[in-house]
Amino acid sequence: MTNKIYNSGFSIVELLISLSIISLLLFYGTLGFKASQKRFEFERGLRTITSSLNLARYRSIKLNRRVKISIKKNRLMIFDGFRSKWIKYSSEKLQKVTVKMNASPVFHPTGKASPMCSIFINNSQYICRITLSITGRIRICKNRLQNN
Numbered sequence: 001m002t003n004k005i006y007n008s009g010f011s012i013v014e015l016l017i018s019l020s021i022i023s024l025l026l027f028y029g030t031l032g033f034k035a036s037q038k039r040f041e042f043e044r045g046l047r048t049i050t051s052s053l054n055l056a057r058y059r060s061i062k063l064n065r066r067v068k069i070s071i072k073k074n075r076l077m078i079f080d081g082f083r084s085k086w087i088k089y090s091s092e093k094l095q096k097v098t099v100k101m102n103a104s105p106v107f108h109p110t111g112k113a114s115p116m117c118s119i120f121i122n123n124s125q126y127i128c129r130i131t132l133s134i135t136g137r138i139r140i141c142k143n144r145l146q147n148n
Contacts, residue, residue: 035125038124038126041123042096042097042122042126042128044096045094045095045096045097045099045121046097046130046140048092049076049119049121050138050140052090052092056068056069057107057111057136059078059080059089059107060108060111061107061109061110061111063080065081065082066106066107066108067079067080067081067089068081068104068107069107070101070104071094071099071104074093074095074097074098074099075092076092077090078090078091081106096123098122099121100119100120101117101119102117102118102119103115103116103117105117111135111136112134112136113135114134115134116132117131117132118131119131128140128142129141
């Protein structure tokens with residue numbers, strides 16, 4: 001009977017190779033996560049604006065009064081028209097996106113909006129245009145990658 005000594009475990013070279021592979025996978029995973037995070041932030045801002053437009057149209061029909069939307073300093077505000085003045089109904093800060101609007105639309109109790117307006121939303125990678133027609137229809141134009 002001979003006594004055999006077996007070296008069990010991993011060598012230093014095997015450990016270094018496996019650690020370098022794991023670190024490369026983590027590096028590329030975080031890059032993909034950051035790119036998808038920008039897209040999700042953009043989509044969140046887009047959903048916030050479209051849902052606020054739908055809410056304003058719904059409120060104007062339900063309450064039988066005018067409802068106005070305005071955006072100032074990336075803050076989206078909804079106003080109820082009560083007699084001859086505007087009363088603020090809600091206000092929400094839009095984060096991680098830049099929003100520009102060419103007019104402040106007013107929804108009427110019939111569901112129509114005046115004036116017709118376009119809303120531009122962008123962040124560092126994406127840009128999109130929302131068009132509000134006179135009939136109150138909200139149209140979202142496809143987002144595209146910005147050329148920097």
